[in-house]
Amino acid sequence: xxxxxxxxxxxxxxxxxxxxxxxIQAQEPPAPGSDRLVxxxxxxxxxxxATKDSIYFINGDVLGGEVTNEILHLTAPYGEIMLxxxxxAGISFENSERAGETVITLNANRLSGIFSDRTINFxxxxxxxxxxxxxDRIRMIILRKSPLEVGLLNSSVDTxxxxxxxxxxxxxxxxxxxxxxxxxxxxxxxPLPESESIDFSRSxxxxxxxxxxxxxxxxxxxxxxxxxxxxxIGIRLDSVFKDRLIRFSAGDGIRKAFAELDRTSPxxxxxxxxxxxxxxxxxxTTHTHLFADTD
Numbered sequence: 001x002x003x004x005x006x007x008x009x010x011x012x013x014x015x016x017x018x019x020x021x022x023x024i025q026a027q028e029p030p031a032p033g034s035d036r037l038v039x040x041x042x043x044x045x046x047x048x049x050a051t052k053d054s055i056y057f058i059n060g061d062v063l064g065g066e067v068t069n070e071i072l073h074l075t076a077p078y079g080e081i082m083l084x085x086x087x088x089a090g091i092s093f094e095n096s097e098r099a100g101e102t103v104i105t106l107n108a109n110r111l112s113g114i115f116s117d118r119t120i121n122f123x124x125x126x127x128x129x130x131x132x133x134x135x136d137r138i139r140m141i142i143l144r145k146s147p148l149e150v151g152l153l154n155s156s157v158d159t160x161x162x163x164x165x166x167x168x169x170x171x172x173x174x175x176x177x178x179x180x181x182x183x184x185x186x187x188x189x190x191p192l193p194e195s196e197s198i199d200f201s202r203s204x205x206x207x208x209x210x211x212x213x214x215x216x217x218x219x220x221x222x223x224x225x226x227x228x229x230x231x232x233i234g235i236r237l238d239s240v241f242k243d244r245l246i247r248f249s250a251g252d253g254i255r256k257a258f259a260e261l262d263r264t265s266p267x268x269x270x271x272x273x274x275x276x277x278x279x280x281x282x283x284x285t286t287h288t289h290l291f292a293d294t295d
Contacts (some may be wrong), residue, residue, distance in 0.1 A: 002201055013285075015293050022207060039150060039153075039268065040089055040108075040149075043104050044092050044142065044213045046142045046294070048143065048144060048145050049064070049089070049144050051144060052064045052065060052144055053066055053067045053109050053122075053141065053142065055067075055120070055122060055133065055138055055140075055141050056138070056139045056141075056142070057138060059137075063124060063125075064124075064126070065123045065125040066123040066125070066144075067085060067122055067141060068123055070084070071083065071085065072085055072091075074113045074115055075115075075116060076168065076238065076259045077113065077166050078164060079163070079175070079238070079239070081235060081237070082187055083103060083233075084235075085143070086143075086148065087105050087106055087152075087233040088103055088104065088105050088106065088143055089105060089143055090103075090104050090140060090142050091103050091143075092140045093138050094140065100112040100113050100114055100166075105233055106146060106148060106149045106152050107152050107233065107257070108254060108257040108258045108261060109148075109171055109231070109232075109233065110136070110167070110168050110169045110257075110261065111168050113292065118134065118135060119132040120132070120135055120138065140159060155232070157232075158251055158252070158253075159171045159173065159232050159251075159252075159254060160249060161247050161249045161252075161253040161260070162229060162245060163248075163249075163260065164245060165243065165244055169260050170229065171231065171256075172232050173229035174192050174227060174229065175229070175230050175236075176228060177192055177193070178190065178191045179224040179227070181219075181221060181223060181224075182221040182223055183218075183220040186221065190218055195210050195211070195212060195248070195250060196211045196249075196251075197211045197247070197248060198211075198245075199247060199249070200242060200243070200246050200248070207219060207220070207221060207222065208220065208221075222242055226239045226240060226241055226242065227242065255287045
């Protein structure tokens with residue numbers, strides 16, 4: 001009975017995760033008795049294809065083919081990020097002036113900021129031609145499913161969740177083994193492997209609250225100014241200032257990231273309308289006006 005209830009809970013939690021104006025849809029719920037996570041079928045309310053990427057333009061046009069950029073360069077509030085494209089599920093350029101551009105990775109990390117790349121290089125499926133496309137003409141990019149996904153989602157390496165002050169979600173590990181806090185006149189080093197969670201929400205006042213795995217809670221003035229985050233997607237973020245973090249939660253990071261997206265996304269944007277569907281694929285050969293000037 002307990003196993004059945006747990007399986008139903010996982011199916012509900014990971015079957016649908018709403019996200020930033022759409023839904024992240026799991027490929028299928030985990031098999032009964034299984035805790036394995038599966039690929040996302042859609043992101044930003046758009047389907048992910050098995051063999052091709054899709055670019056959705058601001059004017060409503062859609063192109064199918066392959067994004068050929070290997071790395072995209074994202075400037076986030078907490079650092080410069082060289083983002084491997086094939087570790088991403090989708091990129092939204094909507095609301096970029098207000099909230100920045102948003103990336104969802106294969107493992108449910110959410111990163112936002114501004115891409116310094118001015119163009120996206122795209123090989124058009126129907127024309128077998130590669131063209132540069134200005135990013136300011138793009139609404140969103142939905143990237144094809146990757147064989148990397150299932151392994152990344154179900155890695156045997158345990159991972160932690162970082163919640164950033166701007167709402168971004170990342171999974172990985174601290175490089176540091178401990179952080180220093182001051183209590184009255186004493187400075188104490190708290191080992192990070194012994195920490196269950198850290199609340200940085202008062203870091204602007206210098207206060208951090210650490211809950212240890214044994215249930216004890218320690219609060220004090222945070223003396224460690226900068227931290228290094230080593231992310232699951234192969235990125236290392238050096239010198240992240242303490243006030244850029246709001247919360248750290250140890251263990252089961254990817255599942256927590258999915259749950260956090262589900263909790264926060266209803267406040268981000270409206271769901272797409274039912275008639276907001278892609279046009280036929282054969283329209284993709286007619287829109288040369290969408291491409292960047294190559295002079």
